[in-house]
């Protein structure tokens with residue numbers, strides 16, 4: 001069983017978790033998306049920040065544990081509790097959570113956008129920690145953009161239609177090292193290849209849906225693919241390293 005991380009201690013640990021929430025909300029894995037929106041619908045305390053002109057709400061009990069993920073978080077009776085996470089977030093953000101009617105309205109709008117019904121509050125109110133401008137800018141620029149960009153890239157690389165078009169153009173041959181799984185493994189390897197996205201999403205802001213599969217995706221073997229991501233390299237740069 002995966003163990004819950006320790007309570008977070010600083011703003012970067014918090015921001016890593018905010019990122020994780022945003023990634024789940026943009027995940028094409030339906031299970032992840034559903035579980036995350038359910039936590040948001042049932043939450044009572046939220047870390048609030050603005051990204052792309054909109055408010056986002058991250059449930060404190062999820063973001064309060066180091067490097068949290070849904071697989072770990074959703075284990076029953078694993079010791080998670082708002083009693084522990086709230087004071088930690090108070091001290092990281094620099095003020096305590098409070099009810100705020102304007103943020104409550106924004107929260108309801110956020111739920112609306114996600115298509116969820118927020119928990120009905122009976123004797124208590126939802127409370128919010130709003131990141132200050134400086135914290136918010138750091139999150140938006142250094143965390144949100146990068147992680148979401150990566151999530152979108154991953155999604156394009158797995159998109160079956162884009163993948164098909166890319167393979168029609170290049171064949172199932174690694175464009176870095178020339179590996180052809182069909183040649184090496186015979187029948188078993190036929191049609192096996194990864195697809196890598198070469199145009200940075202940030203270069204096409206505002207039209208991320210208009211991806212051009214024939215020019216932005218290339219087939220690569222899993223080894224070369226891993227190295228491309230690890231070194232943040234272009235196809236040409238990796239070819240050079242391999243002496244191709």
Ligand SMILES: [Zn+2]
Pocket residue numbers: 174175176177178179220221222223224225
């Ligand atoms: Zn390769």
Ligand SMILES: [Zn+2]
Pocket residue numbers: 157195196197225228229
């Ligand atoms: Zn890739």
